[in-house]
Amino acid sequence: MSKLRFAIPLLATLPLLTACGGRITVQVLAEGADAAPVDDLEVQFLPFDRDSLFVVISSQAATPEPPIPADLEEASTAERELRDMWSEAEMNWNNVRDEMRTITERLEDLDDRSREYLELFSQFGDLEDEERALNRRRQAAFDDFDEMQQVNQQRIDSVCIVIDSWEEAAFAEYGDVEADLLVALGREVMADTTDADGVASAAASGGPWWVHARLNTAAGELYWNVVVEGASPDTLRLQSGNAELRQGVRQRC
Incomplete structure (x- = not known):
């Protein structure tokens, strides 16, 4: 079975743009616009929607994902x-x-x-x-x-333990699937770490890009997967308002 079985459905939804190069700049704030910036946090810039890829791979796993009681x-x-x-x-x-x-x-x-x-x-x-x-x-x-x-x-x-075992089997070929997808898109995953001002950036050629970061807080995990069309002079602020708050058992595994 070709690994591109996973990637092909996504390619149809990811237009390849040829805009001139520029940068995507983000600032990570834990609670809101007036909150202190978050430093030393990795931010990824992906040319595809990783969450959608996870859904496709999970749906084609040999066994269903173990439920949480x-x-x-x-x-x-x-x-x-x-x-x-x-x-x-x-x-x-x-x-x-x-x-x-x-x-x-x-x-x-x-x-x-x-x-x-x-x-x-x-x-x-x-x-x-x-x-x-x-x-x-x-x-x-x-x-x-x-x-x-x-x-x-x-x-x-x-x-x-049960969930980890399932994920290890279900996502065993994820690295190869992602590599094939990046080749098909002609792009690569980029990453940067926020500085003391909570700022991270990456050179952005074409688009769209999905900006991904995760931050553990007292309330739970703030999960960002924000799509941007490409380079922009404006700073994208990652804060609680545009994050998914993840709580529960799965976030503790």
């Missing part, structure tokens, strides 16, 4: 909710500690007989009680999250 996905969602509860409790505890630290610094500059000193000292005492309560809540939230995470991870590890 529904109850395990539900358990993974519950785990994320517990993690978020712990993160919120941690944030609230830290906020109170910051208030206490600020009051302590102010007290150092005041006469301990002054009215302001006595009012701040009383406020500090109230915050001490709140800090202790929040610390207990924070620790309890962490314990709940940690317990569920450990239980889930054992099952996830077992599922991942």
